[in-house]
Amino acid sequence: MATDIKVPALGESVNEATVARWLKKVGDSVAMDDPLVELETDKVTLEVNAPAAGTLAEIAVPEGANVAVGAVLGRIGEGAAKAAAPAKPQPAAAVAQAEVKAPAAAAPAPAGNVAVLERSGPAVRRLVEENRLDAAAIAATGKDGRLTKGDVLAHLERAAPAAAGAKPAPAPAAAPAAPRVPRELGPREERVRMTRLRRRIAERLKEAQNNAAMLTTFNEADMSEVMALRERHRDSFEKKYGVRLGFMSIFVKACIVALREIPAVNAEIAGDDIIYKNHYDIGVAVGTEQGLVVPVVRDADQLNFADIEKTIADFGRRARDGKLSLDELSGGTFTISNGGIYGSLMSTPILNPPQSGILGMHKIQKRPIAVGDRIEIRPMMYLALSYDHRVVDGREAVTFLVRVKECVENPERMLFEV
Amino acid sequence: MAEPAYDVIVIGGGPGGYVAAIRAAQLGFRTACVEKRGSLGGTCLNVGCIPSKALLQSSEKYAEAQHALAQHGIKIAGVELDLQTLMARKDKVVGENTRGVEFLFKKNKVDYVKGAARFLAPGRIAVAPINGGETRELQGKSIIIATGSDVAPLPGVEIDEKTIVSSTGALALPAVPKRLVVIGGGYIGLEMGSVWRRLGSEVTVVEFLDRIIPGMDGELSKNLQRVLTKQGFAFRLGTKVAAAKRGKDGVTLALEPAQGGARDEIACDVALVAIGRRPYTEGLGLETVGVAVDNKGRITVDGGFATNVKGIYAIGDVIAGPMLAHKASEEGVALVETLAGQKSHVNYDAVPGVIYTWPEVASVGRTEEDLKSAGIAYKVGKFPFSANARARANADTEGFVKILADRRSDRVLGVHIIGPDAGTMIAEAALALEYGASAEDIARTCHAHPTLNEAVKEAALAVEGHPLHV
Numbered sequence: 001m002a003t004d005i006k007v008p009a010l011g012e013s014v015n016e017a018t019v020a021r022w023l024k025k026v027g028d029s030v031a032m033d034d035p036l037v038e039l040e041t042d043k044v045t046l047e048v049n050a051p052a053a054g055t056l057a058e059i060a061v062p063e064g065a066n067v068a069v070g071a072v073l074g075r076i077g078e079g080a081a082k083a084a085a086p087a088k089p090q091p092a093a094a095v096a097q098a099e100v101k102a103p104a105a106a107a108p109a110p111a112g113n114v115a116v117l118e119r120s121g122p123a124v125r126r127l128v129e130e131n132r133l134d135a136a137a138i139a140a141t142g143k144d145g146r147l148t149k150g151d152v153l154a155h156l157e158r159a160a161p162a163a164a165g166a167k168p169a170p171a172p173a174a175a176p177a178a179p180r181v182p183r184e185l186g187p188r189e190e191r192v193r194m195t196r197l198r199r200r201i202a203e204r205l206k207e208a209q210n211n212a213a214m215l216t217t218f219n220e221a222d223m224s225e226v227m228a229l230r231e232r233h234r235d236s237f238e239k240k241y242g243v244r245l246g247f248m249s250i251f252v253k254a255c256i257v258a259l260r261e262i263p264a265v266n267a268e269i270a271g272d273d274i275i276y277k278n279h280y281d282i283g284v285a286v287g288t289e290q291g292l293v294v295p296v297v298r299d300a301d302q303l304n305f306a307d308i309e310k311t312i313a314d315f316g317r318r319a320r321d322g323k324l325s326l327d328e329l330s331g332g333t334f335t336i337s338n339g340g341i342y343g344s345l346m347s348t349p350i351l352n353p354p355q356s357g358i359l360g361m362h363k364i365q366k367r368p369i370a371v372g373d374r375i376e377i378r379p380m381m382y383l384a385l386s387y388d389h390r391v392v393d394g395r396e397a398v399t400f401l402v403r404v405k406e407c408v409e410n411p412e413r414m415l416f417e418v
Numbered sequence: 419m420a421e422p423a424y425d426v427i428v429i430g431g432g433p434g435g436y437v438a439a440i441r442a443a444q445l446g447f448r449t450a451c452v453e454k455r456g457s458l459g460g461t462c463l464n465v466g467c468i469p470s471k472a473l474l475q476s477s478e479k480y481a482e483a484q485h486a487l488a489q490h491g492i493k494i495a496g497v498e499l500d501l502q503t504l505m506a507r508k509d510k511v512v513g514e515n516t517r518g519v520e521f522l523f524k525k526n527k528v529d530y531v532k533g534a535a536r537f538l539a540p541g542r543i544a545v546a547p548i549n550g551g552e553t554r555e556l557q558g559k560s561i562i563i564a565t566g567s568d569v570a571p572l573p574g575v576e577i578d579e580k581t582i583v584s585s586t587g588a589l590a591l592p593a594v595p596k597r598l599v600v601i602g603g604g605y606i607g608l609e610m611g612s613v614w615r616r617l618g619s620e621v622t623v624v625e626f627l628d629r630i631i632p633g634m635d636g637e638l639s640k641n642l643q644r645v646l647t648k649q650g651f652a653f654r655l656g657t658k659v660a661a662a663k664r665g666k667d668g669v670t671l672a673l674e675p676a677q678g679g680a681r682d683e684i685a686c687d688v689a690l691v692a693i694g695r696r697p698y699t700e701g702l703g704l705e706t707v708g709v710a711v712d713n714k715g716r717i718t719v720d721g722g723f724a725t726n727v728k729g730i731y732a733i734g735d736v737i738a739g740p741m742l743a744h745k746a747s748e749e750g751v752a753l754v755e756t757l758a759g760q761k762s763h764v765n766y767d768a769v770p771g772v773i774y775t776w777p778e779v780a781s782v783g784r785t786e787e788d789l790k791s792a793g794i795a796y797k798v799g800k801f802p803f804s805a806n807a808r809a810r811a812n813a814d815t816e817g818f819v820k821i822l823a824d825r826r827s828d829r830v831l832g833v834h835i836i837g838p839d840a841g842t843m844i845a846e847a848a849l850a851l852e853y854g855a856s857a858e859d860i861a862r863t864c865h866a867h868p869t870l871n872e873a874v875k876e877a878a879l880a881v882e883g884h885p886l887h888v
């Protein structure tokens with residue numbers, strides 16, 4: 001009795017994933033919950049585990065193919081390994097007529113995919129593999145339903161404009177942003193395919209730029225008070241909570257104060273409406289080798305400093321291991337990004353759609369500064385707030401940033417709520 | 419006594435007719451093939467493809483023995499030509515082939531009727547046996563006209579098959595002519611010219627148009643002319659033959675520029691009229707049944723090879739299209755399979771054409787001129803045999819492979835080859851065209867080394883801009 005290996009739920013508004021890597025071969029014996037295959041989505045890589053013990057009897061979807069939630073990836077059979085039955089060759093012409101618009105098209109694809117590819121020549125195979133395409137979703141004009149190189153190139157050209165025009169609604173998960181027909185390579189150039197994650201980041205960056213009226217306002221904060229506070233309470237904090245008192249918790253708290261006072265920065269444009277949110281889910285940007293990811297500290301206003309620090313530390317660890325879940329990466333209302341850890345002195349962060357504001361933290365640098373009428377050396381940090389001017393007006397943005405600055409320069413203000 | 423009715427009667431036993439007959443029999447049709455020549459195989463086997471290839475092969479060996487063996491360290495003194503033996507071998511080859519077709523008829527149970535056919539009515543023909551005797555009447559549900567073509571005559575230059583010959587006479591000359599003028603720069607003239615040039619004749623080709631092998635890719639024409647000139651051919655292009663005078667020493671031809679102008683003369687021992695062929699329907703009685711014929715004498719047919727008369731079909735040289743044996747065979751098979759209820763077609767875009775000079779010339783798909791006038795954007799990949807290892811080892815490096823591919827989709831649109839074994843090499847290209855392959859597909863298919871075919875792979879790489887060996 002064979003058990004299907006199915007694509008699990010992938011997270012809110014994510015309907016499609018790419019099969020990145022099979023961890024087992026057909027014929028390998030598997031224990032219950034053994035990781036079988038890695039799936040890659042726009043945000044994370046996740047593993048699908050064996051739903052039963054037995055032998056991997058069939059791999060229905062090859063690496064590089066797209067699958068929808070619930071699609072059958074393969075089958076686990078009992079006992080002795082069977083040779084993998086080759087995918088039944090469906091009339092590829094019928095399957096291949098579907099355009100790639102609806103992710104549902106990916107579901108009937110797996111079996112037809114392999115059969116069409118085998119008959120369609122090396123150029124087609126190369127293009128499909130390099131672009132992670134679903135062969136059964138490409139209209140075929142070749143002999144007996146085969147794909148020609150021209151079919152695949154035409155498909156890529158059609159898919160490229162479809163991805164670029166993404167709406168500002170919750171992350172659309174349709175066609176992956178396919179590149180245009182590749183230009184010819186020069187002799188000292190190397191072509192490397194973008195990972196799915198990078199493609200998705202690129203898409204969303206353009207989305208932000210194309211939709212928001214994005215501006216940035218700057219201020220600076222004297223960090224000496226905060227630093228003194230940290231020194232004073234560092235050891236007891238660490239002893240009690242097992243985690244270091246960093247700057248992030250202070251900035252998160254400061255931002256929440258400001259967000260409460262300037263609700264527009266915590267809002268979102270939806271068509272002709274503005275949606276004001278009465279909860280505070282603060283995204284904290286974390287850099288990883290694969291790219292920037294922004295896990296969200298939920299209801300940060302209800303967490304204390306220690307919990308905020310613990311949550312952020314845990315995110316950082318798991319982000320680098322690629323083990324963040326999709327739910328943890330979606331739904332923030334505001335984002336904080338710290339370029340200072342890389343040495344950035346001042347920058348203009350880019351919005352994380354559909355949010356309307358993002359705070360940029362930078363390097364703390366000792367600078368001569370006027371305090372009263374005297375010049376003193378103070379550890380200063382430039383602060384940047386990029387905001388969507390459609391929702392947030394200039395006065396609001398400046399006031400917001402001033403409030404953050406005030407709270408960071410005099411953290412006791414947060415205590416007394418002034 | 420009533421004759422049994424046939425399901426299929428094929429009139430003409432050439433490559434179109436005999437293939438159609440064999441296929442029909444294979445599909446279970448009661449089949450007869452009527453041929454008046456006295457042997458099967460048509461023009462192709464009897465006075466065309468086969469004898470010419472036999473002569474080309476023999477003459478090439480002679481030329482090789484004379485000029486090309488010293489470099490291999492082979493010393494031969496006193497190479498002599500025995501024309502009679504050469505011709506006898508050719509005849510033997512022809513006989514073997516035509517008897518082979520007879521054997522195939524027996525094997526497949528096709529009734530071989532030796533006689534001249536004439537239509538009495540739709541579905542009924544009269545056959546006059548070639549050995550005399552009573553005319554028979556045959557009935558056939560489907561009758562396929564495959565009567566082929568004949569030499570096109572040149573007004574003012576009457577063929578006697580002695581000093582003014584057609585290809586038929588040129589295949590059987592009793593002696594090597596000292597001077598041979600070939601009238602017509604198409605493949606027939608150039609092939610026959612090659613035979614006699616190698617055997618020692620002084621050959622001049624007179625062609626009406628400004629290029630030889632019209633209809634083929636222009637680069638092939640230019641290069642073939644250059645190569646043949648190196649082999650000793652003389653060319654008079656843009657020239658027509660206005661008149662011919664037979665004398666005791668041979669023939670004098672009056673030449674005139676194609677657009678008109680001052681005449682000059684050329685004397686020769688033998689003149690070969692090779693300006694083309696025309697459909698042959700003499701004595702068939704087409705008027706009796708009302709089968710329509712166009713202004714070039716070709717029987718008009720629809721996409722299923724049906725004439726305007728129910729039950730009467732036509733294929734091969736007698737209808738429009740390239741006058742090639744393999745085209746006729748493809749049509750014969752497609753027609754018969756359609757009659758049997760199958761879906762069968764001829765892909766005219768993938769019919770290769772070969773010229774059996776040495777180097778050979780072969781082509782399939784569209785020419786550059788064709789693509790330019792159709793406004794199709796294309797890219798070119800070319801690879802010379804001088805850069806091919808096998809060609810070098812064979813001391814046979816003349817020519818190149820050229821692949822034309824669609825600029826956007828990389829689909830192969832045409833392949834043109836001049837070089838050793840081009841005729842064999844073109845098969846890969848025809849297969850690629852059938853499958854709508856891209857140049858990249860050919861480039862990514864493993865080709866054995868060292869073979870001449872690698873030139874095809876390299877030309878495909880050249881389409882993408884990165885050949886490895888040039």
